[in-house]
Amino acid sequence: xxxxxxxxxxISIYSILAMSINIITGYAGLLSLAHAAFYGIGAYTTTLMxxxxxxxxxxxxxCGIIVTGLLSLAIGYPSLxxxxxxxxxxxxxxxxxxxxxxxxxxxxxxxxxxxxxIPRPSLLGHExxxxxxxxxxxxxxxxxxxxxxxxxxxxxxSRALRAMRDDELAASAMGKDVFRLKICSIMVGSSLAAIAGxxxxxxxxxxxxxxxxxxxxxxxLTLLLVxxxxxxxxxxxxxxxxxxxxxxxxxxxxxxxIAPNVRQIIYGLLLxxxxxxxxxxxxxxYRFE
Amino acid sequence: xxxVPTILRxxxxxxxxxxxxxxDSVTIDFRERKITGLIGPNGAGKTTLFNLINGFLRPDSxxxxxxxxxxxxxxxxxxxxxxxxxLFQDVRIFRKLTVLENVLTGKPSHxxxxxxxxxxxxxKVRKIEAHLLDEAHHWIEFVGLTGKExxxxxxxxxxxxxxxxxxxxxxxxxxxxxxxxxxxxxxxVMAGKILDIIKKMVTEEGKTVIFIEHNMNVVVEIADxxxxxxxxxxxxxxxxxxxxxxxxxxxxxxxI
Numbered sequence: 262x263x264x265x266x267x268x269x270x271x272i273s274i275y276s277i278l279a280m281s282i283n284i285i286t287g288y289a290g291l292l293s294l295a296h297a298a299f300y301g302i303g304a305y306t307t308t309l310m311x312x313x314x315x316x317x318x319x320x321x322x323x324c325g326i327i328v329t330g331l332l333s334l335a336i337g338y339p340s341l342x343x344x345x346x347x348x349x350x351x352x353x354x355x356x357x358x359x360x361x362x363x364x365x366x367x368x369x370x371x372x373x374x375x376x377x378x379i380p381r382p383s384l385l386g387h388e389x390x391x392x393x394x395x396x397x398x399x400x401x402x403x404x405x406x407x408x409x410x411x412x413x414x415x416x417x418x419s420r421a422l423r424a425m426r427d428d429e430l431a432a433s434a435m436g437k438d439v440f441r442l443k444i445c446s447i448m449v450g451s452s453l454a455a456i457a458g459x460x461x462x463x464x465x466x467x468x469x470x471x472x473x474x475x476x477x478x479x480x481x482l483t484l485l486l487v488x489x490x491x492x493x494x495x496x497x498x499x500x501x502x503x504x505x506x507x508x509x510x511x512x513x514x515x516x517x518x519i520a521p522n523v524r525q526i527i528y529g530l531l532l533x534x535x536x537x538x539x540x541x542x543x544x545x546x547y548r549f550e
Numbered sequence: 551x552x553x554v555p556t557i558l559r560x561x562x563x564x565x566x567x568x569x570x571x572x573x574d575s576v577t578i579d580f581r582e583r584k585i586t587g588l589i590g591p592n593g594a595g596k597t598t599l600f601n602l603i604n605g606f607l608r609p610d611s612x613x614x615x616x617x618x619x620x621x622x623x624x625x626x627x628x629x630x631x632x633x634x635x636x637l638f639q640d641v642r643i644f645r646k647l648t649v650l651e652n653v654l655t656g657k658p659s660h661x662x663x664x665x666x667x668x669x670x671x672x673x674k675v676r677k678i679e680a681h682l683l684d685e686a687h688h689w690i691e692f693v694g695l696t697g698k699e700x701x702x703x704x705x706x707x708x709x710x711x712x713x714x715x716x717x718x719x720x721x722x723x724x725x726x727x728x729x730x731x732x733x734x735x736x737x738x739v740m741a742g743k744i745l746d747i748i749k750k751m752v753t754e755e756g757k758t759v760i761f762i763e764h765n766m767n768v769v770v771e772i773a774d775x776x777x778x779x780x781x782x783x784x785x786x787x788x789x790x791x792x793x794x795x796x797x798x799x800x801x802x803x804x805x806i
Contacts, residue, residue, distance in 0.1 A: 417654070417662030417679060424644045424655045431642035434604055435722065436630035436658025445665055491646070 266396045270464055272504045273399035274457050279484040279496030280410045281453035286482065287490030288419050289446035290426030291340055295352035296454055296481045298359035301473025302329045303455025304462040305363060305370060308379050311463075318382030318463060325455040332359075333451035337444045344429075356475050363470040375469025382463050399460055406453055407497075413449070414493050422446055423491065487535060489545020498544040506531065554581040557726055557758045558603065563612035563622075565598055565782075572598045574782035575612070580726075585752055585759045587769045587790065590779035596762045597639065599779070600728050604636045605629040616726070630658040635724030639731045639762070641715045645704035649695055649714055652703050653686040654679075656718035682721075689717040692747075694740075709736045716744065720751075727751065729761040733768055745772055766794065 282296045303325040310321035339351045363370050370376070381390045382398065389398045413419055425432040425439050433439050462468045480503070488499020510524045535543070558580040565573040573595045580586055588596045601607040603614060605626035614622040621629050630636075635658075644652050660682070661667040662675040690696055693713040698706065703714060712735055719727065732748065733741035749772055751757040763769050769776060770790045778786035778793055786796045 412668070416668050417660050417675070418665065418668055420647070420651055420655055421660075421663040423647055423651075427644040427646050428642050430606060430626075431638065431644070432655070433626040434606070434630055434636050434638075435656055435718070436627050436660075437655075437663065438625070438627045440625075441664070449665070 263392055266392045268504060268508060270392075270396050270399045272500050273396075273403040274460050274464070275481075275484055275500040275504055276403050276497050277406050277457040277460070278454055278481045279488060279500045280406055281450045281457070282481055282485050283450075283490055283496045284410070284413065284422075284446050284453070285450035286485060287492070287495070288414070288422040288426065289443060289450075290422075291443065291447065292345070292349050292482075293336070293352045293447075293450075294349055294475065294478045294482060295336055295356040295359075296451070297473045297475070297477035298356045299329050299333060299451035299454040300458045300461070300477070300481070301359060301363060301470070302332055303458030304468050304473070305376075305458075306455070307459035308376055308462045308468060309369070311380055312376065312378075318380075318459070322456065322459045325459050326452045329455035329458075330448045330452040333447050334444070337447040340443045340447060341440050352478075353475065356478050360470055360474055363473065370470070373469060373471075375467055377467045379462050379466045379468065381466065395464060399464065402456060402460060406456060407493075410453070411493055418442075418445075426491075483532070485542075487532065487542055489542025492545060494544040495542050499542065502543060554584065556580065557582040557617060558760075559613075559615040560599075560603075561613040561615070563599075563602060563609045563614060565595075565602060565607060566610050571782050573602065573609070576779075576782075576784050578777060578784065580758065580760055581775070582758050583752055583756055584774040585748065585761065585772050587773035587776040588760065588762045588779060589764070589766075589769060589776055589793075590785070593781075594779040595782040596779055597730060598782075600636065600730055600760075600762065603629075604634055604728060627658070630722075630724075633725040634728065635719050635722045635726070636728045637715060637719050637730060637732055639734070641708070641711045643703045643706075643711050643714055643718070645702070647703055648700050649690065649703055649706070650686060650699040652714055653690055653717050653721050654682060656686075656721040657682055658722050658724075685721050686717075689720050692720070693717045709740065712736050713740065713744075716747070720747075724757070726758045726760070729759060731762055731764065733763075733765065741768075748772055770794070 278296060278300060282293060285291050285293050306328045307321045307325035310316055310324045311318065336352050336355050340348055343351055364372050366372070381388050383389065389395050421432065421437050422442055425437055425442055429439055484499040484503050485496055487503055488497065489495030507524065507528060510527055515523050556579045560576055560578045563573055563576045564571065576599065588599065590596055598607065602609050605621070605624055609622050613620060616632055616634060619632065621632065644655060647655065660678065662679055667675055690699060693716055695710060695713060695717065703711065706714060729748070733744050736744065745768065748759055752759055773790045776788060776790050776793045777784060778796065786793055
């Protein structure tokens with residue numbers, strides 16, 4: 262039971278990450294490999310606020326969202342001039358810089374030693390400490406994010422983003438301020454990733470930089486592409502599928518000596534097959550070309 | 551023509567592409583509520599001129615004024631919001647959006663496209679959206695795409711995409727329309743209908759149209775005035791019937 266609750270909590274966290282990168286990559290068409298950096302900035306800011314200043318989870322989370330939103334301008338401004346592959350390279354650069362800072366600014370982040378003993382969130386004086394409670398808590402947060410993202414997705418804002426994704430020049434000739442649209446989508450998408458970071462930190466109660474690497478950014482992008490980008494269902498389908506797939510592979514009864522390696526191979530193979538036969542993702546309409 | 555007010559003024563506009571002078575010191579006054587044709591051989595700089603007017607390109611020298619506002623340093627979206635709309639030669643529809651979404655995107659200023667009104671005055675945004683929806687359905691019906699509202703735009707034929715791009719332009723409510731070969735690639739019946747729309751926009755709604763066209767019959771049918779461009783230079787102007795007698799034009803179009 263605890264094992265299942267743990268998986269559901271991870272699905273909530275990864276759903277938030279997939280929904281948030283969907284705004285940047287799915288709607289605005291900006292392929293980003295910096296999402297783990299924003300996830301990490303959110304996790305670290307919230308944690309440091311709670312531990313060093315002793316403030317409550319929610320105000321700390323709001324600080325995390327604001328700091329992440331502001332730092333996202335570092336990839337927001339290059340996105341105005343750079344397209345496609347060049348923008349991806351910028352995001353990789355940003356990802357690597359953030360990882361290095363988390364790893365080397367030891368006086369602030371304790372670097373590779375990580376930060377242990379992060380308090381669980383408390384609501385009206387009650388600490389959300391047990392696993393079932395935390396499961397409900399993470400589900401509610403994911404639901405709030407979903408409702409917010411749905412409001413955006415059904416709005417003229419999302420329509421303008423998707424128009425820009427399909428033809429930036431034509432959109433600009435139709436009065437769409439593409440600079441503002443890009444900056445807004447990046448700021449909103451990365452701010453939401455901070456929420457996932459805060460959830461992760463207070464769930465595991467320990468963070469270190471290795472949770473926020475380029476690998477993790479690739480994984481988050483994979484969630485989106487596997488699930489399907491540019492719509493509401495895709496990110497959630499992707500998060501569920503990608504969290505449960507490796508777990509499901511545990512139960513196929515491989516001999517212990519080769520199990521981990523074979524699981525990796527099957528996992529990789531399934532992804533290749535999926536992308537070959539369903540390039541738009543499991544629940545997607547839009548595909549990158 | 552001298553008594554008609556000017557809506558758009560180009561003053562010595564020049565644009566270089568590397569070593570090539572694509573537009574060479576062009577000075578033109580475009581008259582309000584008139585249909586003006588731009589003709590000339592391929593590579594004469596007609597589309598480049600449109601790109602300079604709607605802000606895709608910046609002139610290397612010269613000035614462009616729209617209703618006495620200098621626009622040659624503005625961004626395309628600022629120019630669109632001033633009231634200059636553009637129909638593209640290569641349609642440039644939003645392929646993954648539906649037909650209806652494409653037309654809805656045509657409005658140059660929509661508060662729902664910014665986050666603050668979306669989050670803090672949703673009611674107002676919804677009202678504007680509902681009104682825009684009515685307009686969009688009107689123009690979709692107008693160009694004969696009723697029933698295709700929810701089809702992805704990329705599933706339409708080229709001719710239908712052209713009509714869609716026209717509906718998307720007309721919903722914008724622009725005062726000055728730049729049309730790059732508006733009838734190319736559509737069937738004759740539809741082409742006739744598009745020309746009727748263009749004439750109606752000018753006579754009934756007081757719009758101004760500048761269009762690029764290779765089909766001389768179209769030019770003669772709708773243009774009030776024609777400018778002939780050749781190798782980036784303004785090489786002639788006049789009424790459509792007169793300019794067809796021009797030696798340079800005959801050489802460029804008829805080879806005689």
